[in-house]
Amino acid sequence: MKLMPLFSAAVLLSFLQLSCKKNENPVTPQEQVAAKVQMSGQEAGISSLTTGWTLTPYTYTIQTPHDLPQSDRYTYSGGQHTFWIYPDDSPHTPTSNTGPRSEFRMKNDYLLGKHQFEGDVYIVPGSTGTDVMQVFGGVSNSTSFMMKVFSANNGTLKRYGSQTLMTNVYNRWIHVNVQHDADNGKIYVYLDNAHVGTFDDRGQATHYFKCGTYNIEGNRSETRWKNIKYWKNGPIGVL
Secondary structure (H helix, E strand, O other), X not given: OOHHHHHHHHHHHHHHHHHXXXXXXXXXXXXXXXXXXXXXXXXXXXXXXXXXXXXXXXXXXXXXXXXXXXXXXXEXXXXXXXXXEOOOOOOOOOOOOOOXXXXXXXXXXXXXXXXXXXXXXXXXXXXXXXXXXXXXXXXXXOEEEEEEEEOHHHOEEEEOOOOEEEEOOXXXXXXXXXXXXXXXXXXXXXXXXXXXXXXXXXXXXXXXXXXXXXXXXXOOEEEEEEEEEEEEOOOOOOO
């Protein structure tokens, strides 16, 4: 009789673990629950950049060439999203005139407030002229921020094609935090927990976060992303 409580607890723990795994893996290719509020700061990955922020669940879609099976340009396994494109890939819809993409589109549309993207990216050598993370939405342009990789200096991350954010980015994991103060039109970018730039956004519009691979100047571009989180309403620009 004394073994029954222990047995019941073990069964309950196994059920909870299976439930968590089910939430973390894609159920359909187009829209899935991709984040859950964790029970503790340690589980949520709270750092000085996310202290005081609210970890927020979200859904997402995957955008890949419209004339290929999604699995030809995107996979998900063990918590890792892998995206790759080639120069002659079709756009994500038949009517689009945009470049090749295999992208994660977070469905966190917002107009105002304070919002933060967090994740870890691995950029495969040879990826160049490729946008790896975006804050979509702007007035003067379609985006407020793009983080783009180029091949110089063993891989260089830039804001669009101008300000250098980091060099030697190939073949290693890089921690990414992008904070958007949409109330005041400012974007703060942190790589490996170091502040690498503060930029004006491009006007008040409907915004959302994206990551993966978009556009290409080489023969093949590939990025891998994991630990993607969405945070809201915290202190901006605090380390």
